[in-house]
Amino acid sequence: GESVGLHLPTLSVQEGDNSIINCAYSNSASDYFIWYKQESGKGPQFIIDIRSNMDKRQGQRVTVLLNKTVKHLSLQIAATQPGDSAVYFCAEKLRDDYKLSFGAGTTVTVRA
Amino acid sequence: DVKVTQSSRYLVKRTGEKVFLECVQDMDHENMFWYRQDPGLGLRLIYFSYDVKMKEKGDIPEGYSVSREKKERFSLILESASTNQTSMYLCASSFTALNTEAFFGQGTRLTVV
Numbered sequence: 233g234e235s236v237g238l239h240l241p242t243l244s245v246q247e248g249d250n251s252i253i254n255c256a257y258s259n260s261a262s263d264y265f266i267w268y269k270q271e272s273g274k275g276p277q278f279i280i281d282i283r284s285n286m287d288k289r290q291g292q293r294v295t296v297l298l299n300k301t302v303k304h305l306s307l308q309i310a311a312t313q314p315g316d317s318a319v320y321f322c323a324e325k326l327r328d329d330y331k332l333s334f335g336a337g338t339t340v341t342v343r344a
Numbered sequence: 345d346v347k348v349t350q351s352s353r354y355l356v357k358r359t360g361e362k363v364f365l366e367c368v369q370d371m372d373h374e375n376m377f378w379y380r381q382d383p384g385l386g387l388r389l390i391y392f393s394y395d396v397k398m399k400e401k402g403d404i405p406e407g408y409s410v411s412r413e414k415k416e417r418f419s420l421i422l423e424s425a426s427t428n429q430t431s432m433y434l435c436a437s438s439f440t441a442l443n444t445e446a447f448f449g450q451g452t453r454l455t456v457v
Contacts (some may be wrong), residue, residue, distance in 0.1 A: 241384070266444045275348070275434055275448025276387070321386060330375055330394055330441045331402065334387040 242339045245316075251309040253338050255322035258303060263327035265298060267307045270319040270337070279307070279320075317342045347371070350435050350449040357456050363422040365452050367435030373447075374440055376418035378402075378410060381432040381451070393418055394441065425456045 245251045257265065263284050268276040282289045282296045282305075289296050295308040305322055319339050323332045351366035369376065375394050379387040379402075389402030391410040399410050407429060411419045418437075422429055432453050436446040 264444045273450070275436070275450050276446075277448070278445040281444040325444055328441060330377075330392055330400070330438075331389055332377075332444070332446060333389075334379075336384055336386040 240338055241336065242341070244341045244343060245312045246343050247312060247314060249312055251307075251312045251316065251340060253307045253309075253320050253322075253340065255305040255307075255335055256303060257305060257322070257324055259324060259326075259333075260300070260303065261326060262324035264325040265296070265305050266323045266325065266332065267294075267296060268321045268323060268334075270321065272318070276321060312340075312342050314342050314344065316340060348435055348437055348447050348449040350433075350452050352452050353450065355452060355454045357422075357425050357454065359426060359456055361422075361425045361456075363425050363454065363456075365420040365422075365433055365435075365454070367418045367420070367449055368416050369418075369435075369437040369447070370416065371437070371439075371447070372415065373437035374415075375438045375443075375446075376412065377436040377438075377446065378408075378418065378420045379434045379436065380404070381434055387434065390420065422454075425454075427456050430454060430456045 266281040267279040270276040280291045293310045297306045319337045321334050321337045323334045348369045377392040378390040393399045393412040409421045432451050434451045435449040438446040
């Protein structure tokens with residue numbers, strides 16, 4: 233079946249550096265792609281989304297890039313901080329579907 | 345702030361027991377979801393509900409059922425708990441089907457022994 237997946241299960245980043253978290257998807261019918269952050273002991277929290285007709289979307293210190301040609305999604309975090317240490321999930325959603333389909337997650341560890 | 349509250353943070357149950365996981369949201373959201381989270385597998389959807397008394401199977405409904413008698417409350421039921429249902433269970437809610445933002449509870453860590 234089609235699924236959303238992440239390239240790497242773990243990522244270690246030096247504080248102050250930029251982080252790039254990657255995700256590959258296979259369902260070309262998905263209309264939205266979303267990033268969630270899950271801190272230790274908490275439920276996932278919405279970060280940012282991008283619609284399939286866009287290539288790039290920026291938020292506060294985060295940028296999501298969508299490359300539909302290669303079915304690739306990435307989350308860039310600028311000036312990574314200790315509070316960015318978490319598990320990051322990409323997810324996809326069809327336009328009129330209730331369901332979010334999540335990938336396996338990437339654990340980001342920020343080194344001081 | 346939207347609040348999704350799960351009744352227990354940790355539960356230990358015996359094989360064969362009937363288990364109830366409760367979830368309440370306080371923002372009048374239409375949609376509610378139950379996911380389970382396992383290492384390396386991400387979040388997998390068990391069931392969801394888009395209205396009171398309405399429910400739909402997710403990707404892994406086997407061994408589970410749900411109940412939504414009131415808009416704010418969504419219960420997950422393990423009819424006869426098994427050890428392979430040991431997991432983290434996450435409840436979530438969202439306003440409408442068009443929303444990409446779901447609000448999650450803190451999770452219930454269930455251990456079946």
